[in-house]
Amino acid sequence: GAGVSQSPSNKVTEKGKDVELRCDPISGHTALYWYRQSLGQGLEFLIYFQGNSAPDKSGLPSDRFSAERTGGSVSTLTIQRTQQEDSAVYLCASRKGGAGGFQETQYFGPGTRLLVL
Amino acid sequence: AQSVSQHNHHVILSEAASLELGCNYSYGGTVNLFWYVQYPGQHLQLLLKYFSGDPLVKGIKGFEAEFIKSKFSFNLRKPSVQWSDTAEYFCAVNAKAAGNKLTFGGGTRVLVKP
Numbered sequence: 001g002a003g004v005s006q007s008p009s010n011k012v013t014e015k016g017k018d019v020e021l022r023c024d025p026i027s028g029h030t031a032l033y034w035y036r037q038s039l040g041q042g043l044e045f046l047i048y049f050q051g052n053s054a055p056d057k058s059g060l061p062s063d064r065f066s067a068e069r070t071g072g073s074v075s076t077l078t079i080q081r082t083q084q085e086d087s088a089v090y091l092c093a094s095r096k097g098g099a100g101g102f103q104e105t106q107y108f109g110p111g112t113r114l115l116v117l
Numbered sequence: 118a119q120s121v122s123q124h125n126h127h128v129i130l131s132e133a134a135s136l137e138l139g140c141n142y143s144y145g146g147t148v149n150l151f152w153y154v155q156y157p158g159q160h161l162q163l164l165l166k167y168f169s170g171d172p173l174v175k176g177i178k179g180f181e182a183e184f185i186k187s188k189f190s191f192n193l194r195k196p197s198v199q200w201s202d203t204a205e206y207f208c209a210v211n212a213k214a215a216g217n218k219l220t221f222g223g224g225t226r227v228l229v230k231p
Binding site for chain 2 (some may be wrong): 003031034035042050056091093101103105107108109110111
């Protein structure tokens with residue numbers, strides 16, 4: 001029973017470069033979320049995938065942010081042309097995605113700490 | 118839009134003291150309420166949650182929380198803290214009508230002195 005895993009655990013990049021962050025959800029979980037934890041903004045929702053439905057992208061802060069989920073499992077969050085304000089811990093969470101989704105617990109990964117110089 | 122506020126940003130107390138962390142949310146519909154904890158160097162983990170029924174919810178490690186609908190509150194309590202309770206605590210809410218995403222409060226850092 002492995003939990004949610006994320007890679008890399010730490011990423012340092014230069015302003016203007018693109019970065020990709022990876023999330024492996026708990027096996028069998030169909031719902032996957034990305035959140036961002038930063039000093040100024042706390043914990044914020046970014047994007048939500050549920051099965052084959054169109055993702056809820058309402059939390060993405062700009063069009064430099066995108067995410068995909070291939071094969072209903074692994075997800076990649078991509079940040080293009082990184083800015084210093086993108087520095088934060090990016091958290092992934094998953095849940096079973098059953099009919100009681102509204103009440104299911106979300107399980108969080110350890111996060112990727114991104115530093116943009 | 119739903120929002121969550123946690124009244125205390127930092128709390129310092131001694132072992133065996135009682136702890137109460139305030140959480141208020143704003144949303145008029147049906148909500149689910151959660152408390153998550155993040156111990157130093159570890160990832161977020163669920164402490165307890167409320168969906169319906171008994172408004173007094175018991176969680177892990179001796180924590181409990183009380184949902185008071187009329188006050189839009191979900192305060193976390195522990196009668197006697199230990200040094201190992203040093204962590205950051207986050208209150209969160211999701212609402213079916215607002216999608217399944219969690220909205221978090223700003224967090225409360227708790228330091229328990231041995």
